[in-house]
Amino acid sequence: MLKISQSDYASLRQHGEETYPHECCGVLLGHFDDNGANSVSRTVSRIARCGNTRADSPHNRYNIDPKELIRIQREGRERGEDIVGFYHSHPDHPAQWSPTDLAEAHWFGCSYVITSVEKGTATITNAFELSGSDEADKKFVDEKAEVV
Amino acid sequence: MPQIQIPSPLRQYSGKQASIEVPAKTVGEALAGLVSRHPDLKRHLYTEDGKLRAFVNVYVNDEDMRYLQKEATALKDGDTISIVPSIAGGC
Numbered sequence: 001m002l003k004i005s006q007s008d009y010a011s012l013r014q015h016g017e018e019t020y021p022h023e024c025c026g027v028l029l030g031h032f033d034d035n036g037a038n039s040v041s042r043t044v045s046r047i048a049r050c051g052n053t054r055a056d057s058p059h060n061r062y063n064i065d066p067k068e069l070i071r072i073q074r075e076g077r078e079r080g081e082d083i084v085g086f087y088h089s090h091p092d093h094p095a096q097w098s099p100t101d102l103a104e105a106h107w108f109g110c111s112y113v114i115t116s117v118e119k120g121t122a123t124i125t126n127a128f129e130l131s132g133s134d135e136a137d138k139k140f141v142d143e144k145a146e147v148v
Numbered sequence: 149m150p151q152i153q154i155p156s157p158l159r160q161y162s163g164k165q166a167s168i169e170v171p172a173k174t175v176g177e178a179l180a181g182l183v184s185r186h187p188d189l190k191r192h193l194y195t196e197d198g199k200l201r202a203f204v205n206v207y208v209n210d211e212d213m214r215y216l217q218k219e220a221t222a223l224k225d226g227d228t229i230s231i232v233p234s235i236a237g238g239c
Contacts, residue, residue, distance in 0.1 A: 023238060032156070054238070061238035066205040066212065070230050073153070082156055082166075086235050093239035106203050106233035108157035130157075134192065 001041040002085065002111045002127045002145045004028075008047045009147045013122035015049055016089030016115045022058035026050045027069065028085035028111060029076045042084040042111050048072045061100070062088045085111030085127075092117070095124040097140045105130050111143055150178055150223045153230045161188035175208060176219030178229055193231070203234040 008028075015024040030045040050068050054061040064086070073083055086107070090098075095116035097105075105112060108130050115125040127145040132138035149169045154162045162168060163186065170185075172178035179200075183190040193204055200206065206213045207230040213221050223229075 025235070027235075054236075057238070061236070063234070063236040066207060066230075066232040066234070067210060069232055069235065070207055070210065073230070073232075077166075084156070088237060090239040098237070098239050100239070101237035104203075104234065104236040104238075106157065107155065107235065109160075110156065112237075 002028075002044065002113070002129075002143055003041065004044040004145060004147055006147055008044055009125070009145075012047055012087045012113065013115050013125055015087075016091075016117040016122050017120055019052070019058075019089065020117050020120045021091045023052055023054075023060065023062040023089050023091060024049070025052050025062040025064055025086065025088040027064070027072050027083055028087060028113065029072070029079075029081040030084045031080075031082055032084060032109070040109060044084060045081055046076075046079075047087065048076075059091055060093075083107070083110065085113060087113035087115070089115045089117045089122075092119065095126040097128055102138065102140060105138065105140070106135075108132060108138065112140065113145070149225060150227045150229055152178060152182055153228060155231055155233055157233065158189060158192055158231065161192065162186045172223055174219060174223060175206060175213050175221045175229060178223060179206070179219070205232040205234060206230070207232060 027048040053063045127143040128140040129143045170181040
């Protein structure tokens with residue numbers, strides 16, 4: 001499960017509208033909650049917008065500069081926050097993970113939030129947890145997003 | 149002593165430590181020291197032929213080691229090595 005505030009939820013969706021028709025991307029900061037029985041949920045305390053370095057194909061690809069991520073991670077660490085996930089948008093495309101999304105996902109145990117932005121308006125937002133133990137068995141699992 | 153920042157998906161293989169100090173003079177030595185102490189990390193960082201996986205970015209402070217001297221990049225006390233799996237995708 002992913003817990004996120006209404007304001008952060010609205011903000012990541014708005015980001016997708018602002019960058020339309022290009023994909024937006026960003027980081028979810030917060031903490032992991034061990035619920036026992038191999039169940040871990042994530043609580044978002046803040047989101048950090050990022051630039052999309054895929055200037056060659058921004059309408060259907062995104063990439064976050066590792067250097068930007070390191071800065072975000074360092075600032076988060078100073079606040080006691082961890083990276084718990086990422087978000088991006090799909091312009092005029094469903095809020096479902098694609099084969100590219102899965103191939104490029106490597107942050108196991110983190111949430112990947114995807115917003116469909118249709119003709120400039122954010123519609124559906126879905127969350128997925130990257131599950132598995134390594135590249136060979138990784139998969140996205142539907143995750144409930146609790147907006148509080 | 150240089151410090152290695154471990155990303156959250158790999159902490160289950162590093163004794164849940166988010167930051168590990170490793171005595172080393174180069175990035176290569178630091179990473180070798182890391183996987184020596186935590187062998188389960190190796191397959192997540194390296195391919196079977198011993199090369200760093202393409203999606204694993206290694207930064208020394210704010211510089212990508214690929215644009216420095218790669219594994220031969222010299223380290224000094226206080227340097228931070230960040231292991232950063234790529235974040236990318238798209239519809």
